[in-house]
Amino acid sequence: MDSTIRIYNKNLSNFFEIPGGTSLSEVCAGLQTNLSFRPICALVNNKIEPLSYQIYSPKQIEFLSDISRFGREAYIRTLCMVLFHAVRKIYPCYRLKIELSISKGYYCRILNPELEAVEISEDDIKCIGKVMRDVIEKDLPIVRIEEPTDDVIELFKKEGLSDKVTLLSTVNHLYTTYYKLEDTFDSYYGPLAPSTGYVPVFDLKKYKSGFLLLGRDPENPEMSMSPIVQDKMYHAFTTHLKFNRIVGVSNVGDLNRAVESKRTSDLINVAEALHGKLIGSISDEIAARRRNGEAGIVMIAGPSSSGKTTTCKRLAIQLMTNLIKPKLISLDDYFIDRDKTPRDHTGDYDFESLYALDLERFNSDLQRLLAGETINLPTYSFELGKRVEQYRPLSLDKDDVLIIEGIHGLNPELTCEISENNLFKIYVSALTTLRLDDHNWISTSDNRLLRRIVRDHKYRHISAQETIRRWPSVRRGEEKWIFPYGEYADATFNSSLIFELGVMKEYAEPLLRNVPHGIEQYAEANRLLRFLEYFKSIPADQIPTTSLLREFLGGSSFHY
Numbered sequence: 001m002d003s004t005i006r007i008y009n010k011n012l013s014n015f016f017e018i019p020g021g022t023s024l025s026e027v028c029a030g031l032q033t034n035l036s037f038r039p040i041c042a043l044v045n046n047k048i049e050p051l052s053y054q055i056y057s058p059k060q061i062e063f064l065s066d067i068s069r070f071g072r073e074a075y076i077r078t079l080c081m082v083l084f085h086a087v088r089k090i091y092p093c094y095r096l097k098i099e100l101s102i103s104k105g106y107y108c109r110i111l112n113p114e115l116e117a118v119e120i121s122e123d124d125i126k127c128i129g130k131v132m133r134d135v136i137e138k139d140l141p142i143v144r145i146e147e148p149t150d151d152v153i154e155l156f157k158k159e160g161l162s163d164k165v166t167l168l169s170t171v172n173h174l175y176t177t178y179y180k181l182e183d184t185f186d187s188y189y190g191p192l193a194p195s196t197g198y199v200p201v202f203d204l205k206k207y208k209s210g211f212l213l214l215g216r217d218p219e220n221p222e223m224s225m226s227p228i229v230q231d232k233m234y235h236a237f238t239t240h241l242k243f244n245r246i247v248g249v250s251n252v253g254d255l256n257r258a259v260e261s262k263r264t265s266d267l268i269n270v271a272e273a274l275h276g277k278l279i280g281s282i283s284d285e286i287a288a289r290r291r292n293g294e295a296g297i298v299m300i301a302g303p304s305s306s307g308k309t310t311t312c313k314r315l316a317i318q319l320m321t322n323l324i325k326p327k328l329i330s331l332d333d334y335f336i337d338r339d340k341t342p343r344d345h346t347g348d349y350d351f352e353s354l355y356a357l358d359l360e361r362f363n364s365d366l367q368r369l370l371a372g373e374t375i376n377l378p379t380y381s382f383e384l385g386k387r388v389e390q391y392r393p394l395s396l397d398k399d400d401v402l403i404i405e406g407i408h409g410l411n412p413e414l415t416c417e418i419s420e421n422n423l424f425k426i427y428v429s430a431l432t433t434l435r436l437d438d439h440n441w442i443s444t445s446d447n448r449l450l451r452r453i454v455r456d457h458k459y460r461h462i463s464a465q466e467t468i469r470r471w472p473s474v475r476r477g478e479e480k481w482i483f484p485y486g487e488y489a490d491a492t493f494n495s496s497l498i499f500e501l502g503v504m505k506e507y508a509e510p511l512l513r514n515v516p517h518g519i520e521q522y523a524e525a526n527r528l529l530r531f532l533e534y535f536k537s538i539p540a541d542q543i544p545t546t547s548l549l550r551e552f553l554g555g556s557s558f559h560y
Contacts, residue, residue: 005055010043010062011035018055025051025194028063039063040198041074041191046522050074050191052144066198067218069472070523076106076215078193079132079202080439081142083108083213085184086131094118095160097438098213100237100431104225105205105212106441107234117209125211129204135181139197143180152176152187159185163437166253170260171534189440189531208234229487233431236492240433243274249498251435252442252534259536264499268542271497275548279311282491283318286401286424290324295424296370297402298326301409301485302428303478305451307495307548311428312405313558314546324401327394331406333378334362338385352477354408363417369396370422407477410485427489430496436534445475447496450528454507455552459560464511468521500549502538507553 003020007027012034018027024042028035028051042049043062048070055061064071080098087096087110095111110118149168155178156164164187168176178187181196193199203214203224214225244250247270249258258267289295298315302308316326334357335341344350358378365375377392396402408414410425432447449471456462486492509532515525543549550556 006058007055008058008060010060020056021054023051024049024053024055024061024063027055027061031063035063037063037065038198040066040071040078040193043070043523046517046520047526048191048523050144051194066193066216067221072215072218074191074193075199076213077188077190078142078196078199079213079215080106081179081181081184081186081188081192082132082135082196082199083128084186084439085135085181086128088184089131090127095438098441099210099241099435100433100441101443102234102237103207103212103227103230105207105214105227107207107210108213109210119209120206120211122206125204125206128211132202132204136196136200139195140181141195142192144177144192145180146175146177149173149176152178155185156187161186161438163251163253166257167251167437167534168253170253170256170536173533186439187437189436189534190527232427232487232489232492233429236494237431237433239278240274240431240494240496240498243271244433244498247271247498249434251437252501253437255434255499255502256534256536259502259538264502264538265542267499268497268538268544271499272544272547275495275497276314278493279314280318280321282426282493283315283322283324285491286319287322287324289424290401294421295401296396296422297366297404297415297418298424298426299409299415300403300405300426300428301407301411301482301489302495303407303448303482304474305448305455305552306428306430307451307551308405308428309560310548310551310556310558311426311493311495312403314548315426316403319401323399325397325399326401326403327396328403328405329377329394331357331362331404331408332382333380333387334358335380335387337387352407352474352481354411354413354481357408357414359414359416363415366402366415366418369394369402370418372396407482410488411481412485412488424491425489427486427492428495429486429492431494432496433494434496434498434501442501444496446528446531447501450501450504450508450532451552453511454504457511458552458554463514464508464525465515465519465521468515468524471524495548497547497549499538501532502535503540503543503549503553505532505535506537506540508532 004017005020006015006017008015028039041064044059066075084096093113097109099107112118153165153168179192201216201224205212205227217223217225249255258264286295300308300312319326336358341349341356342353368375374393374395377394379388379390381388430444430447432442432444435441453464453467456467512525512529515522540553545557
């Protein structure tokens, strides 16, 4: 029997023949002189795989650099493994928690045996960094091992990794993959580099009571990322982290245990009450400023699928309980005619650009409203691609507040002619604080993408394939037009719900399974499917009709 296998390498657009059982590392070594980079992982038939993956049948292979999207994620996961190894060496009885992604890095804390956070000094951070650099310089192998899940659970029990034990005990995986670096064992839900020498660029910086792990800057690969100020986002994150600890659900394993013990109704009620309290607190802040003759205009902004529309509607209700009458308008009606819209780097219309709006008309209308005048609101026809004039009078009385939702709401240039005293700015985002386990955080972008996939299918008849295809462009727009202005907000509302991914699972999985195997978007669809496998399902009928999640699932008592 012929053991030779024919593979297609997408990087070189060529076919090659290899012996059966050859690893991706071995294939890569044979092609290294023809590749312009050192791969860190690969796509095999559009599935992300580590370089230890062995080939036994014909495949399409695309090697990925450490500055590609999936390559960057593998780089960070590998750094996390090295960090955990270093912490274990220095503090053998302590626990590392990688809490969340913030300030261009990953916020980490170290807990003592009593599970209390330990204040980390600059000297401590230097010590951890030195051990990491020594390990990286030695280029130690990171061995990928796959064993029966029951055996892995026993190993993790001996290692004191109770968070991973809880997670693996609540999923139905026959086999589990984990990694070994010298005498350190850990699990990550995506491939790592084959050895520590693949991650030479990183930094550790003191941050709050812990520190930031900073990976490589994709724009300048010889340098690590530089932290940015995100104090308001940190406050919003940590409020929810404290909430998670109080309700006893910090990791997905904890959430799965809550499902098993039929505690989800209580969890949903408390999480929804937290949303109500936070929105009510924002309403109280606005009311206090209104009593001083300020904050006549409320701007609400945030990235895609953050739940801005429901936040607007729930805030409007809370404002009325403060004896304030809300009036809502949309930035969409201030679009300029389509033929005058700026274009992006591909030549397509850039509707996410600030300059797709009629800034002069917008500022003039706001000034007139604040002066007590009546304006005629513009109306934009998306069908015609231009403004059409209709009779839509609007004025503000002394007890009124104008609420405006739009992605540019925090950008000072949008309201450049309006006094800051007259503005109250709210940043809304799904700042996910639930983790898979102590070393595997959940990306806020993944949370929002799953929301958008479900909403696009239900309300816009757009496939998961198309939503995934558009997502990188959406993310670029957010990086340019939204994220830089988060710290301009007067209030930050975290729209994530601790239970939502368990609910979203049943809606998203069928849509993701419909993404064809042979296209580029399958890699992302497959990754999300593997991620959702770790969640036990939570029935949607437990979700109240006023929940922000209903904006994406349907069944809301609000009209959109």
